[in-house]
Amino acid sequence: xxxxxxxxxxxxxxxxxxxxxxxxxxxxxxxxxxxxxxxxxxxxxxxxxxxxxxxxxxxxxxxxxxxxxxxxxxxxxxxxxxxxxxxxxxxxxxxxxxxxxxxxxxxxxxxxxxxxxxxxxxxxxxxxxxxxxxxxxxxxxxxxxxxxxxxxxxxxxxxxxx
Amino acid sequence: xxxxxxxxxxxxxxxxxxxxxxxxxxxxxxxxxxxxxxxxxxxxxxxxxxxxxxxxxxxxxxxxxxxxxxxxxxxxxxxxxxxxxxxxxxxxxxxxxxxxxxxxxxxxxxxxxxxxxxxxxxxxxxxxxxxxxxxxxxxxxxxxxxxxxxxxxxxxxxxxxx
Numbered sequence: 642x643x644x645x646x647x648x649x650x651x652x653x654x655x656x657x658x659x660x661x662x663x664x665x666x667x668x669x670x671x672x673x674x675x676x677x678x679x680x681x682x683x684x685x686x687x688x689x690x691x692x693x694x695x696x697x698x699x700x701x702x703x704x705x706x707x708x709x710x711x712x713x714x715x716x717x718x719x720x721x722x723x724x725x726x727x728x729x730x731x732x733x734x735x736x737x738x739x740x741x742x743x744x745x746x747x748x749x750x751x752x753x754x755x756x757x758x759x760x761x762x763x764x765x766x767x768x769x770x771x772x773x774x775x776x777x778x779x780x781x782x783x784x785x786x787x788x789x790x791x792x793x794x795x796x797x798x799x800x801x802x803x
Numbered sequence: 804x805x806x807x808x809x810x811x812x813x814x815x816x817x818x819x820x821x822x823x824x825x826x827x828x829x830x831x832x833x834x835x836x837x838x839x840x841x842x843x844x845x846x847x848x849x850x851x852x853x854x855x856x857x858x859x860x861x862x863x864x865x866x867x868x869x870x871x872x873x874x875x876x877x878x879x880x881x882x883x884x885x886x887x888x889x890x891x892x893x894x895x896x897x898x899x900x901x902x903x904x905x906x907x908x909x910x911x912x913x914x915x916x917x918x919x920x921x922x923x924x925x926x927x928x929x930x931x932x933x934x935x936x937x938x939x940x941x942x943x944x945x946x947x948x949x950x951x952x953x954x955x956x957x958x959x960x961x962x963x964x965x
Contacts (some may be wrong), residue, residue, distance in 0.1 A: 676965065682840035682902045683863060690898025701845060732890070736852025740844045740964065750928075802891075802902065803838065 669765040671746055671772050675725040677788045678703035681712065681799050684740055685731060698744050701727040702799055708751070716795025718761075722751040724797070749784075749797075759785035760796035831927040833865050833908055833934050837887040840865035843874065847893060847900055860906050863889040864961055870913070878957025880923075884913040886961070908932045909945075911959075921947035922958035 686693060704712050708722030725748055730741035745768045753761040755775040764784035768774040778785050788796040819849040848855060868876050870884030887910055892903035907930045915923040926946035931934040939945050949957040 655950060677841060679839060680863065680865070683845040684902065685847060685900040687898050687900065693898060699845060700844065703842070736849050736850065736855060738847040740846065743964075802905075 669748055669750055669763050671748065671767050671770055672705070672723060672725060675705070675723075675727070675746070677701050678705050678725065679709050679712075682802055683726070687731075687733070687738070699729045699731045699738070699740050701729065701740075704725065704799075711795065712797070712799065713801045715800065716793075716797060717791070718751045718795045718797065720752050722763075724749040724799070743770055744768075745774075745776075760788060760792070762788065762796055813847070830913055831910055831937070833910065833927050833929050833932055834867070834885060834887060837865050837867070837885075837889070840887065841871050841874075842865050843886070849893075849895070849900070860895045861891045861900070861902050863891065863902075865889065866961075873957065874959070874961065875963045877962065878955075878959060880913045880957045880959065882913050882915055886911040886959070888959055905932055906930075907936075907938075922950060922951065922954070922957055 681704050683702070685694050686698060688697065690697065696738070701719045703725045705721075705723045708724065711718040711722060726747055727746050728744045730744055731738050732741055737740050745766055747766045748764070750763045751761055752763060754798070756763045757759075759781050762785070764777055764780040766776045768776055785796075788798070791798055843866050845864070846862045848858050848860060848862070850859065852859070865887045867883075867885045870880050870886065873880040873884060881931070887908055890907050892906055892908045893900050893963055895902055903919075907928055909928045910926070912918075912925045913923055914925060918925045925946070926939055926942040928938045930938050947958075950960070953960055
């Protein structure tokens with residue numbers, strides 16, 4: 642179950658953390674301009690999922706230019722590669738799932754040295770996309786635990802769709 | 804029902820046309836590089852929709868750089884603006900809808916003079932994304948009939964999501 646939610650690089654415990662902002666352990670910030678980045682793929686977690694309360698929404702995944710060549714090769718990713726999962730609400734009417742307002746953004750940024758204990762990736766989720774609302778307190782548990790099995794793809798679940 | 808399917812600029816009768824390729828009435832071709840364009844939004848039409856047989860799939864919508872400023876303003880669109888709807892299969896497991904292989908691409912290209920009879924937009928759908936497989940024979944009926952009510956947004960259903 643959790644594994645599926647990691648397909649698009651979504652932190653494992655995205656909303657399972659406390660509702661008060663985390664004391665950010667590092668300097669990860671929501672990147673500017675990610676809506677202009679390469680659209681990697683999209684996934685929806687709907688109410689049929691037991692994880693809907695925490696992870697429900699439309700997950701639009703983007704990658705920056707630094708990381709794109711590595712995505713195409715399936716990794717490894719150079720430092721400063723960055724994924725953003727832009728999480729949105731959606732409405733369902735007569736079988737059509739239509740994108741709604743932003744719920745938050747999840748960030749994965751590569752720094753092999755700084756984040757050596759979590760596969761070289763730093764993880765954070767910002768409620769509403771607000772830089773003052775980082776929600777992940779324990780990235781090793783909430784995020785990396787799910788990504789670790791994907792070591793052979795640079796700890797990334799997403800694959801390149803031409 | 805049909806209206807919802809037009810939200811993302813999807814031609815009305817996308818798959819309702821005959822299964823043999825159309826004799827293309829113009830020179831619309833699948834554009835190169837659209838996967839690098841701005842990702843406008845995503846919609847899914849699933850099996851709960853009565854239109855699933857014809858339009859089922861994940862609709863990833865992109866716009867080229869020419870059209871993007873107009874999208875942000877809600878129209879009107881200058882000539883050479885272009886939308887692509889990249890239509891993919893998807894799988895559903897435990898409430899997670901995951902993107903699959905490409906089914907085809909729908910194109911909307913603006914040329915106010917050339918396509919004056921259809922709101923200034925040319926429409927085509929290419930099965931599998933194959934330039935040799937244009938499927939729309941009657942764009943006025945299959946596509947424009949649905950877009951016409953959105954004249955105040957330049958005949959486009961999609962809106963800008965920052």
